[in-house]
Amino acid sequence: MSRTAPDPRPTLTLRDVSEASGVSEMTVSRVLRNRGDVSAPTREKVLEAARTLGYVPNKIAGALASQRVNLVGVVIPSLSNMVFPEVMTGISSVLDGTGLQPVVGVTNYLPDREETVIYEMLSWRPSGMIIAGLEHTDAARAMLARAGIPIVEIMDIDGTPIDHAVGISHRRAGRQMAEAIIAAGYRNIAFLGTQMPNDFRAKKRLEGFEEALAKAGLGLVDREYYSGGSALLKGREMTAAVLSRNPDVDFLYYSNDMIGAGGLLYCLAQGLDVPGRIGLAGFNGVELLDGLPRKLATMDACRLEIGKKAAEIIAGKATRGEKEELFPTLQRGDTIRG
Amino acid sequence: MSRTAPDPRPTLTLRDVSEASGVSEMTVSRVLRNRGDVSAPTREKVLEAARTLGYVPNKIAGALASQRVNLVGVVIPSLSNMVFPEVMTGISSVLDGTGLQPVVGVTNYLPDREETVIYEMLSWRPSGMIIAGLEHTDAARAMLARAGIPIVEIMDIDGTPIDHAVGISHRRAGRQMAEAIIAAGYRNIAFLGTQMPNDFRAKKRLEGFEEALAKAGLGLVDREYYSGGSALLKGREMTAAVLSRNPDVDFLYYSNDMIGAGGLLYCLAQGLDVPGRIGLAGFNGVELLDGLPRKLATMDACRLEIGKKAAEIIAGKATRGEKEELFPTLQRGDTIRG
DNA sequence: ACAGTGGCTGTTAGCGGTAACACTAACAGA
DNA sequence: TCTGTTAGTGTTACCGCTAACAGCCACTGT
Numbered sequence: 001m002s003r004t005a006p007d008p009r010p011t012l013t014l015r016d017v018s019e020a021s022g023v024s025e026m027t028v029s030r031v032l033r034n035r036g037d038v039s040a041p042t043r044e045k046v047l048e049a050a051r052t053l054g055y056v057p058n059k060i061a062g063a064l065a066s067q068r069v070n071l072v073g074v075v076i077p078s079l080s081n082m083v084f085p086e087v088m089t090g091i092s093s094v095l096d097g098t099g100l101q102p103v104v105g106v107t108n109y110l111p112d113r114e115e116t117v118i119y120e121m122l123s124w125r126p127s128g129m130i131i132a133g134l135e136h137t138d139a140a141r142a143m144l145a146r147a148g149i150p151i152v153e154i155m156d157i158d159g160t161p162i163d164h165a166v167g168i169s170h171r172r173a174g175r176q177m178a179e180a181i182i183a184a185g186y187r188n189i190a191f192l193g194t195q196m197p198n199d200f201r202a203k204k205r206l207e208g209f210e211e212a213l214a215k216a217g218l219g220l221v222d223r224e225y226y227s228g229g230s231a232l233l234k235g236r237e238m239t240a241a242v243l244s245r246n247p248d249v250d251f252l253y254y255s256n257d258m259i260g261a262g263g264l265l266y267c268l269a270q271g272l273d274v275p276g277r278i279g280l281a282g283f284n285g286v287e288l289l290d291g292l293p294r295k296l297a298t299m300d301a302c303r304l305e306i307g308k309k310a311a312e313i314i315a316g317k318a319t320r321g322e323k324e325e326l327f328p329t330l331q332r333g334d335t336i337r338g
Numbered sequence: 339m340s341r342t343a344p345d346p347r348p349t350l351t352l353r354d355v356s357e358a359s360g361v362s363e364m365t366v367s368r369v370l371r372n373r374g375d376v377s378a379p380t381r382e383k384v385l386e387a388a389r390t391l392g393y394v395p396n397k398i399a400g401a402l403a404s405q406r407v408n409l410v411g412v413v414i415p416s417l418s419n420m421v422f423p424e425v426m427t428g429i430s431s432v433l434d435g436t437g438l439q440p441v442v443g444v445t446n447y448l449p450d451r452e453e454t455v456i457y458e459m460l461s462w463r464p465s466g467m468i469i470a471g472l473e474h475t476d477a478a479r480a481m482l483a484r485a486g487i488p489i490v491e492i493m494d495i496d497g498t499p500i501d502h503a504v505g506i507s508h509r510r511a512g513r514q515m516a517e518a519i520i521a522a523g524y525r526n527i528a529f530l531g532t533q534m535p536n537d538f539r540a541k542k543r544l545e546g547f548e549e550a551l552a553k554a555g556l557g558l559v560d561r562e563y564y565s566g567g568s569a570l571l572k573g574r575e576m577t578a579a580v581l582s583r584n585p586d587v588d589f590l591y592y593s594n595d596m597i598g599a600g601g602l603l604y605c606l607a608q609g610l611d612v613p614g615r616i617g618l619a620g621f622n623g624v625e626l627l628d629g630l631p632r633k634l635a636t637m638d639a640c641r642l643e644i645g646k647k648a649a650e651i652i653a654g655k656a657t658r659g660e661k662e663e664l665f666p667t668l669q670r671g672d673t674i675r676g
Numbered sequence: 677a678c679a680g681t682g683g684c685t686g687t688t689a690g691c692g693g694t695a696a697c698a699c700t701a702a703c704a705g706a
Numbered sequence: 707t708c709t710g711t712t713a714g715t716g717t718t719a720c721c722g723c724t725a726a727c728a729g730c731c732a733c734t735g736t
Contacts (some may be wrong), residue, residue: 011463011486011722013721013722013723014722014723015722023685023686024685024686024687025686025722025723025724026685026686026723026724027685027686028684029723029724035652035724036684036685037682037684037685038684038685039683039684039685040686042685052483052510053666054480054481054704054710055458056460056461056481056485057461057722057723058460058461058721058722058723059461060401060402060407060462060463060722060723061402061721061722061723061724062690062722062723062724063398063689063691064398064399064692064693064721064722064723064724065690065691065722065724065725066691066723066724066725067691068724069398079417079423079426080420080423080424080427082418084415085418086418088417088444089418091722092444092595095419102440103456104441104442105432106426115723119394119483120439122394123395123396123397124397124398125349139727143394146392147394148349161409162636179588188733208681209597215730224634229625229628230625230626230628230629230699231626231628231629232628232629233625233628233629234629235629236629253724261629261720262629265629265630265631281609286569287487287567287568288568288569288570289570290567290568290570291569291570291571291572291574291599291600291603292570292603293567293603293607295696299382316464316667318380349692350693351691351692351693352693353692361715361716362715362716362717363693363716364692364693364694364715364716364717365715365716367693367694368694368714368715372693374715375712375713375714375715376713376714376715377713377714377715380714380715394691395692396691396693397693398691398692398693399691399692399693399694399721400692400693400694401721402691402692402693402694402721402722403693403694403695403720404693404694404695404721405695405721406694407695421678435693439721446709561677582686614712621733632704
């Protein structure tokens with residue numbers, strides 16, 4: 001039981017099953033993989049022996065011999081923000097049944113860590129890689145390009161993919177939201193977001209947003225950044241800060257729904273007229289928002305769809321162009337007037 | 339670039355690096371693993387060659403030869419409920435620097451799926467396994483017990499572990515919460531939770547809860563279950579349902595914080611006096627709650643600590659007893675009177 | 677009777693590394 | 707001078723499995 005106890009029996013191998021069932025290792029291998037013709041009685045004998053011995057095949061040896069690994073590396077920045085779990089769901093839903101298995105690596109938005117994670121994953125010679133974002137270290141790009149396996153960069157398409165990209169244009173998403181806000185008549189607009197030098201997608205959304213503001217002769221009235229902590233709470237605090245600094249602000253654009261939700265709760269608690277006196281919008285379209293007292297305007301990031309399409313490319317179920325752009329829909333909710 | 343393109347160069351091996359640098363494969367291997375004595379000039383030559391070739395070692399071959407795999411399997415029911423990401427954080431924080439790497443498998447609360455995931459993982463011969471819960475299929479238990487590696491079952495300690503267990507007593511947690519509620523004078527208590535036949539920990543909490551109620555001569559006035567959908571929204575809906583069915587209910591015990599938060603928002607929107615007229619409590623102590631208009635009573639599940647301790651056992655940094663119980667603290671928040 | 681066929685099983689030779697040991701040169705100490 | 711030691715490097719034999727091919731045995735058709 002205890003890990004200090006010596007393993008009573010040496011690890012089981014094909015040879016053990018082969019001896020127990022009286023056939024060659026090769027035949028056992030065939031039975032366990034359902035490959036090639038094996039007579040029914042032999043198959044039974046082998047399965048019986050494997051079962052009673054409690055044999056678990058050694059994929060390491062199998063992979064080395066067959067030069068095939070049923071693993072797909074998935075490299076994402078974080079698990080704790082509701083967006084990647086849904087991408088994973090999409091990936092799994094497609095990979096299930098293909099024999100391929102996702103293996104997740106988390107980078108915490110650190111480029112060096114991403115490089116390490118990619119290196120580690122490639123050293124297991126996976127059948128494909130799915131990686132969030134288009135920005136990577138030169139070394140990481142080089143490794144991926146040389147790996148000789150399908151690579152899918154997801155979430156974003158504003159850039160040049162190594163092999164394939166599936167995602168949305170965050171720049172366009174930011175622009176669209178700005179246009180909707182301007183069209184609704186808001187003029188004093190503030191931005192509230194994460195202080196993440198390496199969250200390139202949030203950065204691109206903001207760029208697109210400001211671009212559209214500029215085109216309308218507007219600029220951001222205020223901006224506020226945070227890092228760490230409870231996003232919902234930070235949303236409140238930042239909103240309070242912006243409103244006290246700039247009482248005439250009439251729109252708050254949040255870089256994600258979670259802080260947006262915090263801001264919304266704050267505004268409602270303050271008795272502010274939403275969306276009359278002040279409008280709000282977030283980004284992502286997380287399910288969470290459905291339960292809020294008022295529905296926050298947002299834009300879904302097509303997370304499920306992105307996961308599915310990426311997995312389809314890896315599984316060879318889809319031949320697609322280099323870039324596959326998805327188009328998020330603007331959900332006006334109840335926090336933009338009009 | 340495209341996956342259909344034939345790999346121009348065959349995969350690089352140690353031999354390529356060895357030839358490029360003019361030393362034996364063994365020496366290259368030593369350099370790349372920092373093992374054994376290699377002269378500085380040789381080391382440089384080798385590293386140089388490896389770098390320019392873009393060599394990525396093949397861990398499959400390495401693992402087979404050395405009989406050592408730096409992987410730790412982590413089997414959890416779900417990624418999307420805020421609790422496991424934090425456990426993962428704890429695991430990673432300890433594993434980082436040990437050379438061990440976590441590999442996550444998700445079971446969606448399905449025992450058969452769990453069995454499959456465990457089988458797949460064991461077939462990679464990991465150095466250890468961390469698995470949520472104490473309830474598994476017989477086959478899964480047998481496989482794990484025979485694997486000859488440290489096994490840590492986490493989250494729960496109400497049961498018999500295969501090897502090690504680190505967690506809290508959910509039964510006790512339920513009991514404690516009930517006692518606090520009763521002590522505060524609430525009498526008409528309802529339960530609202532997930533309809534998950536295989537969420538054994540939620541089930542145990544409820545058992546402990548009802549046990550303590552019974553001891554005080556009380557029983558649940560009502561109960562309501564849900565499955566799927568936005569937890570926050572479900573919390574609202576279920577709360578509305580319970581309150582309309584049972585207007586005199588004075589306490590709502592939720593099986594998790596997310597639906598509790600939904601319920602809280604609903605009660606506040608209805609203008610109910612919380613915690614005077616009605617009290618609420620959840621479970622988990624998720625960070626999210628910090629941003630709510632009022633702080634929901636809850637009990638933290640020691641998630642970070644559990645992850646850390648489990649990883650320490652696997653990493654051999656801690657010799658511990660079979661069961662390691664952690665004690666969650668009751669956080670009364672603002673939704674239990676007194 | 678014969679080669680031809682197809683179903684079933686075994687044999688051989690690796691896959692790409694590493695453990696364990698063997699070897700060599702250089703130098704120290706007796 | 708000789709042996710012992712040590713740092714640095716190479717050789718050999720696998721790790722546990724599978725691809726490829728080589729049998730072998732009915733059984734078929736002619």
